[in-house]
Amino acid sequence: MDLEETWDQYETIKTFQRLLISWYRKNGRDYPWRKTRDPYAILVSEMMLQQTRIAVVLNRGFYARWMNAFPTWTELAGATEEEVLTVWQGLGYYNRARYLWRTAQIITHDYGGKFPQNLNEVLALPGIGRYSAGAVLSFAFDQSVPILDGNIKRIFSRIFVIEERIDDYIGEKKLWTLAETLLPTLDARSFNSALMELGQTICLPGTPLCASCPVSSLCMASTLGVTNFYPKKREKIHPTLCEETVAIFEKDGQIFLTQEGGSRRRGLWRLPGTSDLDTSKSRELIEFSYSITRYRVRLRVFLADLQHLTEQNGIWIPLNAQEQWPPLGAPYRKAIEYYSQQRD
DNA sequence: AAAGCGGGGCC
DNA sequence: GGCCCAGCTTT
Incomplete structure (x- = not known):
């Protein structure tokens, strides 16, 4: 379903942005990486959080240990691979640690220690795809760049009752277009953060808490009572x-x-x-x-x-x-x- | 387009 | 047990 058919473009989008951001101002949690604008501190969190729950990264001390061991690009770039893996051990997906390490070397050697603010340059860094690039640019520099993660896919899938599977190319393309269309020019940082917060606390994978949702009146799945059928996904291969x-x-x-x-x-x-x-x-x-x-x-x-x-x-x-x-x-x-x- | 890549927390 | 998680890279 096209956005134009669902929402009368401009006004409804503005309403959605306003409702979401004002909800976030009251209900957003204060994570360590939300207290800073340092692209390094933010990228560390994004890399750790790829396919990994916040509770694990925070409660088991991974983020604090890493930032303590490697507080800046320079310290990380100067570490050995074994040191890097030692601090990362237990988190899984160990290439993430190596990518972050290689990025630190590129930042210190090729960028004079300053993280690039150009999307294509950020996307060229190892281990940084479209999500992570948008996350750093919007969170650190408040650039109006969209993000799309598991939370946001679930939210959009329900609001617009998207029939395509969210892990297939077609569905992903549609979802990214929505992320671009709904994103405000101003305060993209709050908007992107708010979407993820909403997915994490309200628009849950199981039964969502629609009664507490600031945008439930704009959500087709909620209105129709079919939230449990979305998002659609590919069949899982059994282990x-x-x-x-x-x-x-x-x-x-x-x-x-x-x-x-x-x-x-x-x-x-x-x-x-x-x-x-x-x-x-x-x-x-x-x-x-x-x-x-x-x-x-x-x-x-x-x-x-x-x-x-x-x-x-x-x-x-x-x-x-x-x-x-x-x-x-x-x-x-x-x-x-x-x-x-x-x-x- | 699909597979490979960790580990844990929660149901 | 299975599901899902602030995804990305390689084939």
């Missing part, structure tokens, strides 16, 4: 089950680790696999499941005898000095922590 066995080798209070190869958790460390270890002769320590991308993995952890250690490349880490551990994939860290506790 593939697989099994993984790893070994804990201990020597002089140290544990043996190998480094991740391939593209998954690249650069992080892990417990060695046990492809050639006869697990029937080893004691199983613990077993649990975790999900990664499209797999559901049953992980079995064995206590192995040193004579079975054939792997050459690896490191030994002190079991009782966690601060000396290198960046580890979350499941392996958990297994080692469990072993460490149980052993005492």
